[in-house]
Amino acid sequence: MAARSYGNDHVTIAGRRVGPGEPTYVIAEAGSNHNRDLATAKRLIDVAAEAGADAVKFQTYTAEGLYSRKTPTMSYLKDGGLVADQESVFEMIKRIEIPWDWHDELASHAGQVGVDFLSTPFEDAAVDLLEKLDVPAYKIASYEVNHLPLIEKCARTGKPLIISTGMASLADIERALDTANGAGATEIVLLHCAINYPPRFEDLNLRAIGTLASAFGVPIGWSDHTMGHTADVVAVTLGACVVEKHYTLSRDQEGPDHPFALEPDELAAMITAIREAEASLGTSIKRVTEAEAEMFRLGRRSLVAGRDLKAGEPLDRDAIAVKRPGYGIPVHELDAVVGRSPKRDIEDDEILTWDLFA
Numbered sequence: 001m002a003a004r005s006y007g008n009d010h011v012t013i014a015g016r017r018v019g020p021g022e023p024t025y026v027i028a029e030a031g032s033n034h035n036r037d038l039a040t041a042k043r044l045i046d047v048a049a050e051a052g053a054d055a056v057k058f059q060t061y062t063a064e065g066l067y068s069r070k071t072p073t074m075s076y077l078k079d080g081g082l083v084a085d086q087e088s089v090f091e092m093i094k095r096i097e098i099p100w101d102w103h104d105e106l107a108s109h110a111g112q113v114g115v116d117f118l119s120t121p122f123e124d125a126a127v128d129l130l131e132k133l134d135v136p137a138y139k140i141a142s143y144e145v146n147h148l149p150l151i152e153k154c155a156r157t158g159k160p161l162i163i164s165t166g167m168a169s170l171a172d173i174e175r176a177l178d179t180a181n182g183a184g185a186t187e188i189v190l191l192h193c194a195i196n197y198p199p200r201f202e203d204l205n206l207r208a209i210g211t212l213a214s215a216f217g218v219p220i221g222w223s224d225h226t227m228g229h230t231a232d233v234v235a236v237t238l239g240a241c242v243v244e245k246h247y248t249l250s251r252d253q254e255g256p257d258h259p260f261a262l263e264p265d266e267l268a269a270m271i272t273a274i275r276e277a278e279a280s281l282g283t284s285i286k287r288v289t290e291a292e293a294e295m296f297r298l299g300r301r302s303l304v305a306g307r308d309l310k311a312g313e314p315l316d317r318d319a320i321a322v323k324r325p326g327y328g329i330p331v332h333e334l335d336a337v338v339g340r341s342p343k344r345d346i347e348d349d350e351i352l353t354w355d356l357f358a
């Protein structure tokens with residue numbers, strides 16, 4: 001039982017039920033990997049659809065809305081050569097902003113290829129723009145979990161909220177959820193996230209997925225910044241019902257989000273692995289499955305004649321062998337068969353059944 005429930009146990013995104021027991025809702029995070037090239041952005045949408053993602057996501061921001069011009073540049077950008085010499089983070093972000101007049105075309109392209117169109121808004125005007133496109137849900141980035149007016153604005157749209165929680169404490173999350181609930185939102189998914197680009201596996205703390213579920217009583221997902229798909233499979237195993245993952249057309253491109261993003265075949269492999277993981281989890285009921293029925297009958301052991309046996313001869317232990325198939329007298333009845341006499345002669349290797357004995 002959740003300490004307190006801040007929303008419904010399932011949400012509906014573009015007609016898809018999302019939550020425990022449902023297929024994982026996979027968000028392919030294109031972010032800024034379009035390089036301000038519309039054809040690249042559309043190709044990213046195609047790749048998301050081809051890989052089997054449920055949604056493609058971009059980011060709608062302006063450098064002015066995100067950063068004070070005086071914000072120091074993060075070390076991963078400097079150390080990774082992801083900002084030009086002397087370039088501030090503000091200037092770098094300015095250089096990768098999505099042109100806002102693309103959204104309409106990107107949303108209809110996503111519709112044409114059958115993936116939901118999402119974009120994380122980072123300022124009020126972005127919500128207004130996305131609302132005009134009637135996006136099916138709003139993503140709140142980890143960076144914005146304390147941007148309560150933005151959360152309130154998104155919540156007031158009545159759309160489901162997907163709130164990422166990298167760097168957030170339980171108190172931060174509680175404030176975000178109180179704000180969302182106060183503005184009428186009850187369809188909320190929280191995403192656990194480790195914010196670094198990429199984070200170390202030791203820093204993922206995927207067991208926090210369970211903590212968030214118990215603490216807040218809403219569906220929990222995972223926003224992944226790692227390479228590969230180990231973390232995604234583990235997250236799904238631990239109950240994540242949404243997975244968001246960065247991808248790119250090629251890591252050999254310049255831009256802050258390319259180096260840790262999956263390439264198209266890797267995105268497809270991740271989604272296959274997630275589907276295999278969720279199918280593998282099953283019902284938790286331990287039983288012989290239909291698929292095992294033939295092997296259960298032919299591949300397990302039961303009692304067979306260990307040699308030619310004569311009618312009326314009491315069987316000693318050596319007269320009985322334990323062999324395949326499994327449809328003779330069960331092995332656990334061995335002691336009950338020793339000392340019994342067959343009604344007729346029995347050939348070596350004949351499968352023993354109760355009707356052969358008096």
Ligand SMILES: C=C(OP(=O)(O)O)C(=O)O
Nearest residue numbers: 059120139141142164223
């Ligand atoms: C940065 C984002 O999210 P996250 O914190 O989940 O990586 C985003 O949605 O743009």
